[in-house]
Every structure is written in C-alpha cells, then in structure tokens.
Amino acid sequence: MSDNDTAVAGWKESIYQVLKRGKIQQVAYVPDAGHAHVINRCHDDPDMNAVVLTTEEEGVALGCGAWLGGQRSVLLMQSSGVGNCVNMFSLLNSCRIPFLTLITMRGEFAEFNAWQTPMSQATEGVLKAMGFRVVRVTDPDEVEEVVDAALDSAFVAGEQIAVLISQRLIGRKKWIKD
Amino acid sequence: MSQTTGSTPNINRREFVAQLMKHCPDALVIPGLGSSNYDLFAAGDRPENFYMWGAMGGAASIGLGLALAQPSREVIVLTGDGEMLMGMGSLATIGAAQPKNLTIVVLDNGHFGETGMQRSHTSLGTDLVNVAKGCNITHAAHLSKLEQVTEVKEAVTAKKGTSLFQVKVKADDVPRALPTRDGVYVKNRFRAALGFEPV
Numbered sequence: 001m002s003d004n005d006t007a008v009a010g011w012k013e014s015i016y017q018v019l020k021r022g023k024i025q026q027v028a029y030v031p032d033a034g035h036a037h038v039i040n041r042c043h044d045d046p047d048m049n050a051v052v053l054t055t056e057e058e059g060v061a062l063g064c065g066a067w068l069g070g071q072r073s074v075l076l077m078q079s080s081g082v083g084n085c086v087n088m089f090s091l092l093n094s095c096r097i098p099f100l101t102l103i104t105m106r107g108e109f110a111e112f113n114a115w116q117t118p119m120s121q122a123t124e125g126v127l128k129a130m131g132f133r134v135v136r137v138t139d140p141d142e143v144e145e146v147v148d149a150a151l152d153s154a155f156v157a158g159e160q161i162a163v164l165i166s167q168r169l170i171g172r173k174k175w176i177k178d
Numbered sequence: 179m180s181q182t183t184g185s186t187p188n189i190n191r192r193e194f195v196a197q198l199m200k201h202c203p204d205a206l207v208i209p210g211l212g213s214s215n216y217d218l219f220a221a222g223d224r225p226e227n228f229y230m231w232g233a234m235g236g237a238a239s240i241g242l243g244l245a246l247a248q249p250s251r252e253v254i255v256l257t258g259d260g261e262m263l264m265g266m267g268s269l270a271t272i273g274a275a276q277p278k279n280l281t282i283v284v285l286d287n288g289h290f291g292e293t294g295m296q297r298s299h300t301s302l303g304t305d306l307v308n309v310a311k312g313c314n315i316t317h318a319a320h321l322s323k324l325e326q327v328t329e330v331k332e333a334v335t336a337k338k339g340t341s342l343f344q345v346k347v348k349a350d351d352v353p354r355a356l357p358t359r360d361g362v363y364v365k366n367r368f369r370a371a372l373g374f375e376p377v
Contacts, residue, residue: 049246
C-alpha cells in the first residue's frame, strides 16, 4: 500500500469490511489502483481466496463456480474490463447466478488517457444490456452503504448487480512520480 | 508420460468419458460447451453435472471457483480443445491458485466439432500440455490410449494438486445426446446435491 492510498483508505477499507461482513469468500480481480487496498486486505484474510485473473471474464465464470459450490464471490475490475466480459455474462443470466461486481471507473474525470474513454462511455449500457442492475457511487461517505446494499441485492435477492465507483472518488492518477 | 506426436488418435471419446465417470462416481463435473457436454450426459445423467450450452472458454474458471469453494470434493473440468483454447488464460489463473482438487480433462480432437470440423490450434501446433506446464500446472500429460483413463482417476481421487490431461480422441461424429438446456434447473439441482437451497 502506498502512502497515497493510506491517506484515502477510508472508503476502501469500508469496502473490505462490507465484503467481510457479507461472507464473501472468493475475490476475483484484475488489478486497479482504486481496488489495490481491498485486494491487499483480501489476500491477507485467511477466510478469503483472492484470485488474480488474466482477463475479467474469468471472474464471471469463477463466480458461477463459487456459487455452485456454496460460496459468495465478488469481481473487482475497472471499467475497461466490462468489455472483456460480455458473452460470459450470459452465464449469469442463463443460470440466474447471484453476482456482485465493483467497478472503478476510468475515462470520465481528470483522465489523462483518452484510450480509456470509449469503454468508459459504454460501461453502464453494456452492463444493462446484459441484465445487470447498475448503481453508482460518487460520495466517499456513501460507499459502505451502497456496496452493502448491492451485496444483499446479489446474494439475498439473487440479482446481477454492478457498483460503479466514480473516478472522481478515486482522484487524479499521478502519471509523474514525485 | 506418453507422447502422441505423429501417432493417430484412436480413443473413442464416448468410451473414455463413460470409463472416467465409472471410475470417478463422486466427482463434481463441469463440462465445456459442445461435444464434451454431450459425452458427459451420454455417460449418465446426474445432479453433479453442470451442463453448459454457452459461456465458451469459461469451463476451467467455473471449475476453479467450484474447487476453491468445495476443497474436500473432487472437481473435474471436462472440455474440448476449442473450449479450452478460448479460455487458455485461465490455465495461468489456475496455475497461480493451485487448487489441489481440480483435474482438467481436454478431449482433443483437434477440431471445432460443432461448427463443421474446422481444424483447431491443437492441429496447428499448440500443445496444451506444454501450455499447462508453462502455467505451473506441473502434473500435465498426453493420453493416447483408453486404458490410461486410470491415470486420470488417480489424479482425481488423490486431490494432491491440479492436473491437466490432453486426451487425443478420434475426430469422428458421435450420436447426439442432449442434456437439458435449462440453466436455472441445472444450477439448482447441482447446488441441491451439495446441500444448498435455492435463493
């Protein structure tokens, strides 16, 4: 964890705490700076399996396998990863698999890399087209409540739900080292 | 370990899968989209089969999630070369996670059987055993004879590490044997066999 992360770890730590309380046991991820704190915490938690993926669609299939085996999972990715998942999402729909994904947004606020923008603009539409309910969080004080509610929507109501974490909340990416 | 380079595959896929299921009656099985799905159903319907009619490339990752969730159970991913090739990155993910109770069986006919028998990459130079080994799945082997199904059985029942077997099967058409396409039913039946209620 970098010093920079520690300074803003409040809402990030609350995500980990919600996942922990919500009995999430498999945490699949393609890394993102916004998820780094949660990824580290999950790797250190003996009750969780943190699984690094080569591409995000593996996390969709992994979550299906976890549910078949009686465990709850979450997929952590950034908005570009949603595009890598599209056909695999049909698995969730066809089998009605409860599913939770937390998505850090790129390409929408103080973005220095325009290559992130096209998928960013398509993220919400793609998720909805594949049957997800999509909620967004922009205020750090709301993160805990929103993620907690989404977790229940997935594993109590059986929905496929995505929480978009606004890039504004994550802050500017420092491209140049101090 | 047997090498099959240059030899003509002579394993009948239906016979191999029937033998495999006879040897591993307790295994939880994730078949990949396509012929493997039919082979598994033809070997006998059972709740512990998660029939798949889509999600190409996902079988191995589903197997990983299941193996991590059920570490005391035997988990078999039974798939074809085309389905495995589409999810080849998942071999790196599995090699990193190293579940002890996961065995991947690739029924390799070297062709995309569902779509007109076009040659796949395993007919064009890709060796999935080498790929698996390169992904740190150290127990990986080619099988070229039906009798070698016992090697798979040993790996499945030992639960001592992830294994991958590339089984060279004949590229011939076998009679259709179609399991149900109702994914919700298959999921609920599978979970019920493990003692889990529907949502």
